[in-house]
Amino acid sequence: MKxxxxxxxxxxxxxxxxxxxxxxxxxxxxxxxxWENVTLVATGxxxxxxxxxxxxxxxxxxxxxxxxxxxxxxxxxxxxTDTGKKVxxxxxxxxxxxxxxxxxxxxxxxxxxxxxxxxxxxxxxxxLGDNFKATLGLSQKRERSPSxxxxxxxSSPH
Numbered sequence: 001m002k003x004x005x006x007x008x009x010x011x012x013x014x015x016x017x018x019x020x021x022x023x024x025x026x027x028x029x030x031x032x033x034x035w036e037n038v039t040l041v042a043t044g045x046x047x048x049x050x051x052x053x054x055x056x057x058x059x060x061x062x063x064x065x066x067x068x069x070x071x072x073x074x075x076x077x078x079x080x081t082d083t084g085k086k087v088x089x090x091x092x093x094x095x096x097x098x099x100x101x102x103x104x105x106x107x108x109x110x111x112x113x114x115x116x117x118x119x120x121x122x123x124x125x126x127x128l129g130d131n132f133k134a135t136l137g138l139s140q141k142r143e144r145s146p147s148x149x150x151x152x153x154x155s156s157p158h
Contacts, residue, residue, distance in 0.1 A: 040075045040126045042108075044068030047119040057120060061113070064122040072126050073105045079128075087136065097136070104135045 044067030046060030077088040091098045108126040115121075 038128050040072050040108075040128065041123065042068045042071035042075065042126075043121060043123050044071065045116070045119060045121050057115075060120040061122065064120050065110075065124075068122055068124040069102075069105055069108065072108055072124060073102060076101055076105060076126070076128075076132070081136070090136070100135050104132060 044064040046063030046065075046067070048056045048060045050056065077086065077091055079087050081087060081090070087101070091101065105126060108124040110122055111125050112123040113120065114123075
């Protein structure tokens with residue numbers, strides 16, 4: 001009886017450990033706004049409480065995806081812009097921007113799905129690139145040239 005109790009406790013501890021490890025994020029240290037070619041990576045874990053079944057696995061996969069998306073969104077919000085402010089500072093002021101970033105993150109690519117003892121583990125990658133800059137509204141500002149000829153004003157010296 002005592003062995004079963006110890007075994008259950010050990011299994012519970014292993015499950016908790018796997019849950020915590022599965023929610024670990026791979027942080028990208030971005031100190032400048034040159035993150036255009038950065039790929040964010042996150043791992044989500046969806047646990048299966050009872051016995052394995054198709055519906056339990058599908059639910060675990062969905063939970064793992066949601067966890068990974070949340071981690072990617074958190075990483076994207078922690079990036080610095082050209083002004084030195086974090087993306088999260090702009091998100092706090094503009095809820096529409098928060099929705100745009102969340103939608104951008106939903107485009108992440110699933111790179112690996114693995115069945116683990118406690119459930120399902122999903123790894124995702126999100127390439128930022130110019131599309132993320134456009135989501136933030138930064139690419140439009142950079143695409144505008146300082147020449148006045150585009151505005152119909154041809155008074156610039158040649």
